[in-house]
Amino acid sequence: xxxxxxxxxxxxATIALTVPFSAQAEDPPQTGFExxxxxxxxxxEEELAFLTAVDSMSDRVAIExxxxxxxxxxxxxxxxxxxxxxxxxxxxxxxxxxxxxxxxGNEPAGREGCLQYLRDLAFTTDETLVxxxxxxxxxxxxxxxxxxxxxxxxxxxxGTDINRDHLNxxxxxxxxxxxxxxxxxxxxxxxxxxxGPGQPLVYDxxxxxxxxxxxxxxxxxxxxxxEFSKDHLNPCLTDEGYTSDEYxxxxxxxxxxxxTAGDGDEGIARxxxxxxxxxxxxxxSAVSPNPAKPTEVIxxxxxxxRVASQVSTITCTLSYVREHGTRLVAAQAGSITRKIAEGRxxxxxxYFQGQDEDTTVAGDAPETIAxxxxxxxxxxxxxxxxxxxxxxxxxAITTQPRGTGVRVTMAQAAEPLIPLLLDPQNEDxxxxxxxxxxxxxxxxxxxxxxxxxxxxxxxxxxxxxPTPPLPATGAPAWLAAAAAASLATAVGLRRLRRR
Ligand SMILES: [Zn+2]
Numbered sequence: 001x002x003x004x005x006x007x008x009x010x011x012x013a014t015i016a017l018t019v020p021f022s023a024q025a026e027d028p029p030q031t032g033f034e035x036x037x038x039x040x041x042x043x044x045e046e047e048l049a050f051l052t053a054v055d056s057m058s059d060r061v062a063i064e065x066x067x068x069x070x071x072x073x074x075x076x077x078x079x080x081x082x083x084x085x086x087x088x089x090x091x092x093x094x095x096x097x098x099x100x101x102x103x104x105g106n107e108p109a110g111r112e113g114c115l116q117y118l119r120d121l122a123f124t125t126d127e128t129l130v131x132x133x134x135x136x137x138x139x140x141x142x143x144x145x146x147x148x149x150x151x152x153x154x155x156x157x158x159g160t161d162i163n164r165d166h167l168n169x170x171x172x173x174x175x176x177x178x179x180x181x182x183x184x185x186x187x188x189x190x191x192x193x194x195x196g197p198g199q200p201l202v203y204d205x206x207x208x209x210x211x212x213x214x215x216x217x218x219x220x221x222x223x224x225x226x227e228f229s230k231d232h233l234n235p236c237l238t239d240e241g242y243t244s245d246e247y248x249x250x251x252x253x254x255x256x257x258x259x260t261a262g263d264g265d266e267g268i269a270r271x272x273x274x275x276x277x278x279x280x281x282x283x284x285s286a287v288s289p290n291p292a293k294p295t296e297v298i299x300x301x302x303x304x305x306r307v308a309s310q311v312s313t314i315t316c317t318l319s320y321v322r323e324h325g326t327r328l329v330a331a332q333a334g335s336i337t338r339k340i341a342e343g344r345x346x347x348x349x350x351y352f353q354g355q356d357e358d359t360t361v362a363g364d365a366p367e368t369i370a371x372x373x374x375x376x377x378x379x380x381x382x383x384x385x386x387x388x389x390x391x392x393x394x395x396a397i398t399t400q401p402r403g404t405g406v407r408v409t410m411a412q413a414a415e416p417l418i419p420l421l422l423d424p425q426n427e428d429x430x431x432x433x434x435x436x437x438x439x440x441x442x443x444x445x446x447x448x449x450x451x452x453x454x455x456x457x458x459x460x461x462x463x464x465x466p467t468p469p470l471p472a473t474g475a476p477a478w479l480a481a482a483a484a485a486s487l488a489t490a491v492g493l494r495r496l497r498r499r
Pocket of ligand 1: 107193
């Protein structure tokens with residue numbers, strides 16, 4: 001009898017011990033990084049378990065697979081909303097914020113910050129955040145380069161730098177992101193990176209940021225990117241306890257340091273997103289401890305600082321969208337309308353190189369090749385269409401049958417991308433040598449699809465609608481200002497006639 005009682009007591013004791021465990025099991029899940037105290041990055045397997053747990057414990061989260069890497073790892077999109085995440089169809093007119101995390105696999109802090117943040121949103125009781133989850137759409141691609149992360153490499157397995165691939169879309173990773181951008185039309189896209197440790201003398205800030213500098217980006221989208229970076233993110237990060245500055249332009253003490261990090265490459269996410277009517281923002285957390293905070297020498301503490309600074313960039317993006325969401329929605333709609341009109345009127349110069357602040361770049365003066373009268377369309381052969389068909393679908397570029405090939409009108413939402421992909425002059429980035437068409441006879445500019453969406457190709461031509469020509473608008477004001485500034489340093493923007 002005595003033995004049985006002991007057994008019973010032991011059972012009771014075991015139950016008593018397990019009760020707190022049960023309670024803990026209902027707590028929000030932790031990333032691998034959090035569980036190990038910041039001593040090691042979350043592994044791929046830990047991430048899968050974490051996402052599964054968040055998904056199953058919260059109605060606010062939906063997780064879908066948007067692609068598969070060469071090494072067969074899934075690329076995830078995590079949607080967050082209250083009481084449940086919206087569908088893309090229900091997101092029309094609603095501000096959509098997308099965070100793309102750790103495209104470069106050896107820059108892991110952004111991924112950790114995104115994983116933590118999407119979990120925190122899923123379980124938050126903060127009234128402001130809950131309201132934001134009702135009023136807006138929050139999207140995360142928490143690991144944009146799963147193979148690169150697993151292998152601790154910048155590129156994917158094939159050696160492609162994903163963050164140069166957002167125009168041509170060769171890699172499955174860039175294709176996955178392009179699909180999200182096509183389906184959700186996010187108003188703002190924040191691309192999370194890290195810098196260093198090789199550049200401690202070039203930059204000394206804990207966070208660097210940059211906007212879409214490509215010259216073909218709509219002026220308002222560009223200007224909002226600058227405003228977000230300089231007037232919101234910078235002071236917001238100061239409030240969060242981090243120093244920050246512009247990437248590609250640096251001052252170390254009294255010495256101005258310039259380099260080409262801030263170029264206009266149309267394959268870089270912030271530029272490509274701008275060309276797709278989204279405010280594309282790059283953020284980089286410093287891998288090296290801030291020289292101004294020399295006490296941060298403990299590895300785990302430094303890793304936690306890197307992650308925490310990434311978390312702060314998300315916090316600051318949310319506060320901007322709360323304040324300016326309506327304006328962001330209007331700006332995107334305006335960008336699309338303006339680019340369609342420019343394409344129809346053949347009024348916008350096409351820039352194959354250059355950036356908004358050429359004068360800040362030391363060394364090579366970039367050659368900006370612009371076109372005074374851009375084509376109204378490009379003609380492709382059937383063979384060429386086969387080569388670019390998948391890219392067209394992902395960028396929502398529409399075509400019209402023409403003979404044995406197709407015509408790609410510039411009078412569509414994807415106008416900024418079309419010459420970059422199809423013009424023989426864009427030697428570095430063109431996908432095929434399209435044939436520029438100078439005169440579309442008034443019918444080459446069909447009314448645009450107001451809601452860009454994937455369409456089977458070729459697309460039947462809509463009924464031609466005569467449209468009055470729009471006045472040529474010339475270069476945007478910010479470009480004129482940059483060009484004027486460049487005169488002083490002889491780094492001029494050269495505008496050459498196309499033919
Ligand atoms: Zn990077």
